[in-house]
Amino acid sequence: MKSLLVAWKDFRIRITDRRGFLTMILMPLLLTAILGSALEKSMGGQDVPNTTLAYYQMDEDSLANEFRNTVLKNKELRDSIQLKEVLSKEELQRLIQDGKADVGLVLPSRWSEKIEKGDFTDTILLADPGKEVQATIIESMVHSFMKRAYIMFVAADVTIRDFAGAEPVMTGQVDMQVASADIIRKIEDIQGVTVQEEAVGEKVVSSMQYYAAGMGVMFILFNATIGAKMIMTERATETLARLLRTPTTISDILLGKFLGTLLFSGTQFFLFVVVTHYGFGVAWGDNMAQIIAVGLAYIVCVSGLSMTLAAFVHSEKTADMINGVGIQLFALLGGSMLPIYAFSDTMKTVSNIAPNKWALTGLLEVMGGTSWMNILLPISVLVIVGMLSFTLGIWRLRVR
Template sequence: MKSLLIAVKDAKIHLKDRKAILMMIIMPVLLTVILGSALKGVMGGGSMPETILGVYSSESNSMTEGVIRTLGEDGLAITVERAESEKQLLDWMDGREIDVGVLLPDGWGSDADRAVVMPISGQETAATLIQQMIETFAQLSQAISNSTTTIMTEAALLSEEGDMLDMVAIQNELIASIESVAYEQRTYVSEPAEEESVSSMQYYAAAMAAMFLLFNSMAGGKSFHQERRSETLSRLKMTPISIHTILVGKFIGTCLFAWIQFLIFIGATHFLLKVDWGSSILQILFITFFYIFSVAGLAMVVAAFTTSEKMADVVGSMGVQVLALLGGSMLPLSLFPEVMRNIATAIPNSWALTSYTSIMTGTPWSTLWLPSGVLLGIGTVAILISSIRLNRRVA
């Protein structure tokens, strides 16, 4: 009971701190909006965004018509618009009516002149892909042309030596063979992704929840030194309350404020940002319980191994940023090399984040036993180590 009173007192102190409210509750919601909106379309496993391509060619030949037909094929998510003049193409770009403009010079494909690819601002990636497609088409066409010329030359030499060759038949057969390969209808098999992906807003809602709950380790460590500086801890020691009760109260206080923070955050993201946290709120609360347990244990570690409020602030801030980066709260773990992903398996917020995203896409309870066990183990080890040191320091 006395531990609960200490816990409630700590939670009230945090809630009265405007800086803490801004940092722990409002800031994660704002960052979720910013990061989720900025990376919309990059994440989520969706299809390639539609690109509007404007093309102008002063002459029409087999090469220009072939490349334009290739760029406009179904499945490439490219809409090709033919401009009547170079000025019209540039006007389209100025009015942002197209995403990428392409100028095909006179004689393109038969000489060294290259196509001019001009992206509007923000479409550089699409322009690079289109440039690669044009260059590939030109190289393939040039290779076919050179091969045809070589074959026909060799055939002509044989004919001059006395062998009777039907040059027209050879040429027609060669053209037919090339066309059959070029325009062959191929069948592709599309394999589904191993896991259903989440949207950028979902990912960063989970990432910010994991990161800012981790900030409780800093806040919990600082509160211990604040009470020590204000002599509140000394006055508690003069009462019949045991040191063990004080430490348990501090631990529960950190957990209580973390739960308040998380429930407000999940409510704000669900109702204001329309973030889908999955079909099972019980799974979310289940993994959050063990994550908060581990975070509260880390808060005691910060308090145990720092000597002042300022030191706890510095160590806590740096530690949170490093753990947030390695745990995937800033960048998705899928972008990291294998070595970094292996390191992430020892970080609590990584286990919480991957569990949240798995729950969002629908996962059985059996997949949550491992992360909950790891988080429980991290919290238990942290509590044991910090309790031994804090018992000595407080006594």
Template sequence: MGRVWHIAMKDLRVWMRDPAAMGVLLGMPVVLILILGSALGGAMDSGIKVAVVDLSRGHSTATGSAKPPSDELVSAILESERLADLFEIEQLPTERLAREQVRDGSIAAALLVPAGFDEDVASGRPVNLVVLRDPGSELSAGIWESVVTAFAAQFSAASVSVQTVMETVQRGNPSALMAGGGALVAKAVEAVTSDDGLDGVKVVDAQVKGLTAVSAIDYYGLSMVAMFLMFGAMFGAFSTIKENREQTLNRMLSTPSPRAQIVGGKMLSVFVLGMMQFSVLYVATRFVFGVQWGGDVLATVVVAAAEMLAVTGLATLIASVAHTERAAGGIGPLVVQIQALIGGAFFSISVLPDWVQPVRYLSVVGWTMEAWGAIQTRGAGLTDVWGSVAALLAIAGVLFAVGVWRTEALR
């Protein structure tokens, strides 16, 4: 064990004497999380940019109403305080301008109130609303379309109710229909566009007991840490390849020391460096950026340690496959990025189809994010994440065994 420790301390001293490498390893993740957090924070503070175009404005006004149904609808949308919390709504004069702004990405979506809207409402016919969507802002456009759908549903309900009442009145007293039909339509339109009418359709945000709501910066704070811990594999691989090029590794392999001890020393240095990196990133994200890591610090650290053990095995494997620093510089980042991509570092795996989601279990980042996500959102403890920890330790064991076997190829 003493020889393993000496090999590890020798590597750590070499790395500590390289301030540029330490700056990349410790400083770059903090800067990236800061930039990502600022960008996400700005995006979340601003509303979704959408527009409304009333092509039916002033075409038809029901008897007893001060303004056309389309004006009632547009006013209700523009003046709604609840919608103002989520959207930046602009009224545009023409359909052409709305299409141009959707096309160039200035707005996520636009509502077109067609030219025949007033007449359809006044006569009790089905109402049609058109939504123009930017394919590049699918989520934001979908939210706007759901709001428009809610308004359309209310108008449709009012239209059906008015039509039913008018048919009933017509059978009993046609003259009364002629006198009060327009006023009935006007009252129905006013009802669905008033503040009380807007309360007819509500979206209630209810928290499930035992779950913690997390923001985008909370998610990406954890995922970026999980990804950057993987870059520790690069340092271990470069160190091993450099020693092989300088014949230092060959001299160690020619000694009576078991190969497992030599590889173990290399892995231990990567592990210690990775845990130092995790400590810095944990403190920075939690206390500077306010990222929620969950309540069980011990479980979080154990998962980080398990990931680093897997990373050290990966470092050994990369070094045994790439015989030059240039080759390691090409293979290492590719492996890390693939692991981060399929593990959910860049987006939540839940957005993928169900049959694709299990691919995360091929990734060290995937197992780490599953455990940290449970600690963060469900308040999981150490006993709840043993499955992920065991998987990471198994990966570490396999990679270590392959690394020991492949080390002979470096001689």
């Protein structure tokens, strides 16, 4: 009972911090609206006539490899596009001249670096006269992919920079107007750009759905550091010491801290789902029980991590650094900013350390109309990590 009183006290402090609370709700809604709207059309939905494409890639750039493997070799386009990979630009030109290829595509070296700078000029497209339709479609696919990648670079850069240079989210000092204006200014001339929509269950998940889930899990992750900072602050101001002079045990206090983060994170998740559903038309899935299960597992994980951080991080400055930079790195690694399918195989494996990756995967599965069996793994991982983190944090804090 006493732990519930401690939890309610922490929840009231955070819920009545109007600027901090609105930041935690409005910022993910803002980014969801920007990214989801900018990426609302899929480049995979064009009716492509039979095309023989000669393809030359100057180096093993990771983004160029991703374009070749996930777009040009997409199973849905396999019957329409016959890909002929060549070893030089001269060989590519000969294929076009001899009529053995309809369209030729040359990707420059360091393609990803050029796209990150907004330089789309070095990509070369050659076409056989009379094959304008095929050339136009291939050009559209290339430009759509480049602009999509550019938006990802811009959104990631602006978000990281704004958070790293801002006061902690808990203080409500993040300037959402400046952040949104910066993103919009850089992408306002880019149209028709999207992540490639793939079915994860019975239904295709749209870009708005993807970024709703991605932004939601990213901002809930901030509660891990905010919850830890509340414990550090109360320790520094001797609030915890005064609580211990009452008939309240250390176990009651620590359990209350855990439950307080759990309650706030749950409220944030619930409000975000409701607002995005009715405000943006985001379909979170037909099975509400599955949504609740994934959401509950994730907030248990985040609340447990807050206890571990409080136990092992001694400085509020270190917590601020984790809040401003560390969480954003997890966001990028876990697919909240850049879709996981664009990662290399190695990075896909490394991304498993990010808790938001498991939550995002579970939510996308639910949106796609999956079965309980397919979300059992992410739910189990999140609950296990949360319980282990909670146990480790409680043990360490009791010792300290």
